[in-house]
Amino acid sequence: xxxxxxxxxxxxxxxxxxxxxxxxxxxxxxxxxxxxxxxxxxxxxxxxxxxxxxxxxxxxxxxxxxxxxxxxxxxxxxxxxxxxxxxxxxxxxxxxxxxxxxxxxxxxxxxxxxxxxxxxxxxxxxxxxxxxxxxxxxxxxxxxxxxxxxxxxxxxxxxxxxxxxxxxxxxxxxxxxxxxxxxxxxxxxxxxxxxxxxxxxxxxxxxxxxxxxxxxxxxxxxxxxxxxxxxxxxxxxxxxxxxxxxxxxxxxxxxxxxxxxxxxxxxxxxxxxxxxxxxxxxxxxxxxxxxxxxxxxxxxxxxxxxxxxxxxxxxxxxxxxxxxxxxxxxxxxxxxxxxxxxxxxxxxxxxxxxxxxxxxxxxxxxxxxxxxxxxxxxxxxxxxxxxxxxxxxxxxxxxxxxxxxxxxxxxxxxxxxxxxxxxxxxxxxxxxxxxxxxxxxxxxxxxxxxxxxxxxxxxxxxxxxxxxxxxxxxxxxxxxxxxxxxxxxxxxxxxxxxxxxxxxxxxxxxxxxxxxxxxxxxxxxxxxxxxxxxxxxxxxxxxxxxxxxxxxxxxxxxxxxxxxxxxxxxxxxxxxxxxxxxxxxxxxxxxxxxxxxxxxxxxxxxxxxxxxxxxxxxxxxxxxxxxxxxxxxxxxxxxxxxxxxxxxxxxxxxxxxxxxxxxxxxxxxxxxxxxxxxx
Numbered sequence: 001x002x003x004x005x006x007x008x009x010x011x012x013x014x015x016x017x018x019x020x021x022x023x024x025x026x027x028x029x030x031x032x033x034x035x036x037x038x039x040x041x042x043x044x045x046x047x048x049x050x051x052x053x054x055x056x057x058x059x060x061x062x063x064x065x066x067x068x069x070x071x072x073x074x075x076x077x078x079x080x081x082x083x084x085x086x087x088x089x090x091x092x093x094x095x096x097x098x099x100x101x102x103x104x105x106x107x108x109x110x111x112x113x114x115x116x117x118x119x120x121x122x123x124x125x126x127x128x129x130x131x132x133x134x135x136x137x138x139x140x141x142x143x144x145x146x147x148x149x150x151x152x153x154x155x156x157x158x159x160x161x162x163x164x165x166x167x168x169x170x171x172x173x174x175x176x177x178x179x180x181x182x183x184x185x186x187x188x189x190x191x192x193x194x195x196x197x198x199x200x201x202x203x204x205x206x207x208x209x210x211x212x213x214x215x216x217x218x219x220x221x222x223x224x225x226x227x228x229x230x231x232x233x234x235x236x237x238x239x240x241x242x243x244x245x246x247x248x249x250x251x252x253x254x255x256x257x258x259x260x261x262x263x264x265x266x267x268x269x270x271x272x273x274x275x276x277x278x279x280x281x282x283x284x285x286x287x288x289x290x291x292x293x294x295x296x297x298x299x300x301x302x303x304x305x306x307x308x309x310x311x312x313x314x315x316x317x318x319x320x321x322x323x324x325x326x327x328x329x330x331x332x333x334x335x336x337x338x339x340x341x342x343x344x345x346x347x348x349x350x351x352x353x354x355x356x357x358x359x360x361x362x363x364x365x366x367x368x369x370x371x372x373x374x375x376x377x378x379x380x381x382x383x384x385x386x387x388x389x390x391x392x393x394x395x396x397x398x399x400x401x402x403x404x405x406x407x408x409x410x411x412x413x414x415x416x417x418x419x420x421x422x423x424x425x426x427x428x429x430x431x432x433x434x435x436x437x438x439x440x441x442x443x444x445x446x447x448x449x450x451x452x453x454x455x456x457x458x459x460x461x462x463x464x465x466x467x468x469x470x471x472x473x474x475x476x477x478x479x480x481x482x483x484x485x486x487x488x489x490x491x492x493x494x495x496x497x498x499x500x501x502x503x504x505x506x507x508x509x510x511x512x513x514x515x516x517x518x519x520x521x522x523x524x525x526x527x528x529x530x531x532x533x534x535x536x537x538x539x540x541x542x543x544x545x546x547x548x549x550x551x552x553x554x555x556x557x558x559x560x561x562x563x564x565x566x567x568x569x570x571x572x573x574x575x576x577x578x579x580x581x582x583x584x585x586x587x588x589x590x591x592x593x594x595x596x597x598x599x600x601x602x603x604x605x606x607x608x609x610x611x612x613x614x615x616x617x618x619x620x621x622x623x624x625x626x627x628x629x630x631x632x633x634x635x636x637x638x639x640x641x642x643x644x645x646x647x648x649x650x651x652x653x654x655x656x657x658x659x660x661x662x663x664x665x666x667x668x669x670x671x672x673x674x675x676x677x678x679x
Contacts, residue, residue, distance in 0.1 A: 001073055006212060008205035009035045016167050017042055021197040023136060023168035025507060028470025029213045029449075032169040033069050036132050039167055040070070043130045044078055044101060051097065053164075054104040054132040057145065058440070059084045059408060060420050061134065066104050078102055083109055091601040092120040097127055107133075107144040114151065115574070125152055128164040136168030137463060139194045140176075149194050150533055153526045156196060168195045171470060174463040175499050175506065184499075184506035192510065193525035198518065199507055216453065216472035216479040220493075221360055223352040224485050231303045231343040232258065232295055238336055239291050245328060246284050258295030260459075266292065274639045275646045277560045280325045287329045297384065299484075300377070300457040302351060303344035305384040311337070320615035322559060357456060357482050358394055361434070364452040364478060365398040371433045372452035375442070375468050379406045379414065381457065382436045389434070403427065405437040408597075416597040442467035449474040455481045459492050462499035546642075546656040553641040556587075557648075558616030562641070563587040566655070569633075570662035572603070576622060577652050577659060578630035580667055588612055588631065594620045628667060 005013070009031055015022040016039040026032045036054070044050045054070070056062055066082040074080060078101040083089040085106065089096045093113045097103055113123045125131075125148075139145040155163060176187035192199055202209055236257050243251040250269060255261040266288045273282030290313050298306040314333045321327055343349070357374075364370050376382050382404045389395050389402045403426060408417045415423070420440075426432045427447065435447070442464055451474035455465075472479045483489035510518070549566030556563055568581040591608035606621025609631050619634040635655070639648045642656060649655055 001076060003034070003038045003041060003073055005035065005038055006031065006205075006208060008202035008209045008212075009038070011202050011205055012200045013039050015198060015200050016165070019165055021166040021195065023170060023173075023192065023195055023197045023199040025170055025173070025199055025201040026209070027213050028171045028467055029473045030171075030209060031212075032171075033065060033134070036134075036167060036169055037069050037073050040102060040130065040132065041074055043165070044074075047129050050101065050129045051127060052102045052130040052132065053097075053110060053128045054102065054134070055107045055110060055145070055148070056104070056134045057107055057138055057143075059106055059417055060424075062104050062106060063421070065134070070102060070104060074102065080104065085109070085598050088599075094118075094120055094122045097123050107148060111144050111147055114148065124161075125155065125163060126161040130165045130167065133166065133168045133195065135170060136195055137170045137173045137191060139168070139191060146194055149196070150529065153194070153196060154530050154533070157526060157530050166195055166197050168197055172463045172466045172500070172503055173199070173507070174461060175502050177461065179495075179499070179502070181502060181505055181509070184502050185509050188503075188506045188510050189521055190525055192518075193522045193529065196522070196526070199510060201507065201511070213470070213473060214475065214477075216469060216477040218469070218479045219481070220490060221356050221480050221482045222485050222490070223356045223482070226349065226352060228349055229298075230346075230349060231306070231340065232298050234336065234340060234343060235291055235295055235298070235306075238332060239288055241332060242284050242288055242291075242329070245325075246281060250281055258292060258299065260296075263289060263292050263296075271648060274557050274560075274648055277555075277646075279323065279560065282557070283325045283329065297380070298351070300351070300353070300381055301384040302354065302388060303346075303349070305380075305387075307340055307344040309380070310340070317615075320558075322614055353456070353482055353484060354388060357454065358392060360452070360454060360478075360480050360482060361400060362394055362398055365395075365400055365433070367451075368399065370451050371427070372450050372454065373435045373437055373447070373468075373471055374454045374456050375437055375439070375458055376456050377438070377458050379438060382406055382438060385436045385456070389436070400434050401432050402434040402436055403432040405435050405440060407438060407440045418597060439464055442471070447471060449477075451475075451477040453477070453479050455479075455489070455493070457483075457489065459488060460496075462496040462503065465493065465496040466500055540653070543654070543656055544658050547644075549657045549659070551643050552655070552657050554638045555641060556611045556614065556616055556618070557637050557639055558611055559614035560639075561587070561611070561613050563611075563638075566640075566657045566659070569659050570667075571652075571659045572622075572624065572630075572662045576603075576632050577635070578622065578624075578632050578662065580630065580662070582671070584631060586612075588618055589615075590621070624662075625664060628664065628671075 012024045012026065013035050024032055024035055040052050043052065054065060056065065062082045062084040066080065070080050079099065080102040081089060081096055081100040083093060083096060083103060083105040090109050093109060113121055116122050133139065133145060136145065139149055152163060155161060173188055173191045175184040178184045178187055188199065239257055254265045266285045270282050270285035273285055290310060294306040294310050297309055310333065314330060317330060321330060364372060374385060376385055386402055386404050389400060403423045405420065405423050406415050408415055408420055424447065427435055450471050453468055453472040455468060469479050481489065481493050552566035553562050554564045555561065564579055564581060564584050568579045568584060569577050570580050571577055588609045589612045591610060593607055594605035596605050603622045603624045606623050606629055608620050609618045610616060611618060616637060618637050619632050621629050622632045623629050635652050636650050639646055
């Protein structure tokens with residue numbers, strides 16, 4: 001099937017058609033994926049033994065790219081296979097690659113296959129002749145894209161094998177948070193170095209691009225600060241009482257209540273309490289964070305939403321009262337519960353931003369064909385906003401049908417992948433006309449053109465801002481920033497506008513370099529990156545062998561009870577750390593069954609587990625090969641007692657001891673021996 005490109009698309013694919021590694025920089029809605037399909041088709045037609053991997057960073061994009069672009073345009077002539085975490089094909093990925101012309105997969109699937117030595121699963125980068133990397137601005141730091149490309153660059157520096165051609169796609173590489181042109185240029189060069197690519201954009205067809213992807217009308221819908229906020233004042237008074245309950249030395253220097261800075265402070269304070277095994281400090285910090293979250297919710301949505309957060313939290317803690325600290329904290333809330341509920345239900349003091357949001361939506365949805373997206377910061381915030389929309393008579397009057405779109409996962413208020421797909425389908429088909437979304441809807445999703453996009457209570461970078469703005473692609477569309485007068489959202493939005501312009505200038509400067517100058521700079525950055533990676537691997541190896549596993553003790557973060565040692569743990573598929581000591585079960589209680597939408601080759605989820613003493617959530621069980629029930633622990637819920645003192649690493653890859661691989665046969669033999677001894 002012939003693939004027709006617009007003039008600006010034809011311009012940006014030329015470097016790729018010449019076989020050069022390149023990054024296509026086009027705005028959201030500019031047709032980057034269609035350009036990639038065109039390059040893929042030409043590559044398959046002209047390259048001997050061609051094999052293409054299309055990498056995405058979100059699961060739902062696998063099916064989207066397959067169904068919307070690659071299958072309709074290439075499926076008749078080539079074998080195309082979508083592979084994601086919930087498909088069986090991932091379990092024999094190596095075989096799938098051999099039998100396919102094009103594989104569309106999440107980057108993590110490829111990363112796993114590169115490191116897995118099982119013949120059915122393993123692949124090499126040199127098995128491919130073209131890598132297409134969607135949303136390639138994520139190729140930095142510890143992101144999975146960069147892990148893959150680090151191997152690529154290392155092989156290139158060492159001149160190993162025939163490496164595939166690279167084609168990156170992005171709406172904005174950003175500035176990396178830098179605010180000077182020189183530093184922004186360095187960031188763009190680093191992205192180019194990570195992808196071993198030049199960056200290309202349209203020079204000759206900007207008017208056509210502007211017509212295809214018009215910029216929305218941007219406006220700031222500003223509200224005055226609340227003149228009175230007795231609900232927030234009462235919360236702050238209660239927080240001050242908790243401060244007074246704590247040693248004055250630990251509360252000195254805590255920043256303004258109800259801010260992200262205060263949250264960062266109490267997170268560090270809790271960490272200090274855990275490492276010192278000071279339960280008073282640790283528990284007070286935990287509760288202060290809940291109050292601060294309530295203040296943040298109060299400043300974004302309704303008072304009743306903030307009250308409900310606290311009420312639910314304290315109900316969940318009722319059965320976990322261990323000492324005087326718990327009784328004080330629980331009692332403080334119970335004593336003030338009625339007063340808080342009364343204040344939260346008083347409409348005189350409701351959030352003025354909601355009134356402004358209502359005005360924006362009513363104005364835009366007078367047209368029955370309208371559709372829009374509200375971008376909110378948190379999953380909880382999206383649920384709160386949905387409840388507000390549903391209960392709002394003015395919004396019902398203009399026939400707003402709203403739904404939530406958040407990230408997929410297993411935690412509270414996550415969506416399953418099928419729920420995500422169903423919501424997007426309803427929005428595309430007209431069953432919903434308003435999405436209330438976290439940042440998941442900013443990138444990549446095939447969402448129908450919107451005539452109104454609202455940024456509500458967000459502090460994000462210039463990349464996210466550009467992505468969100470790109471969702472408002474209908475003619476005369478509105479991009480509204482609803483915010484408080486003099487608030488941080490406005491300052492950040494204005495900063496992002498500057499950084500968006502700075503990104504364009506940085507790219508222009510990089511593109512103006514001579515080929516020789518560009519290659520020298522890229523080569524230097526790549527050699528530095530290889531050296532840094534080698535050093536990081538060495539440090540990781542040294543850290544993992546710092547202590548013998550038996551010398552590291554695990555303590556529950558809720559009550560500081562010692563519950564196990566490092567030598568009790570084994571690693572399954574380099575992703576699950578399970579405790580194989582049969583005596584460990586005496587330390588935890590089991591709760592409800594965990595359900596996952598995805599299926600896995602060798603294991604399935606079991607029940608939630610929590611500390612039998614304090615009720616602290618520890619993680620959940622997994623059932624391995626249908627017979628071994630193993631507790632799988634979240635490291636963040638424990639502190640480690642080592643020969644050199646306490647530490648609290650958040651990720652298993654940072655524990656200071658080596659975790660052995662799980663040997664299923666030996667485990668079962670040991671369990672059978674235990675049964676024989678019991679008999």
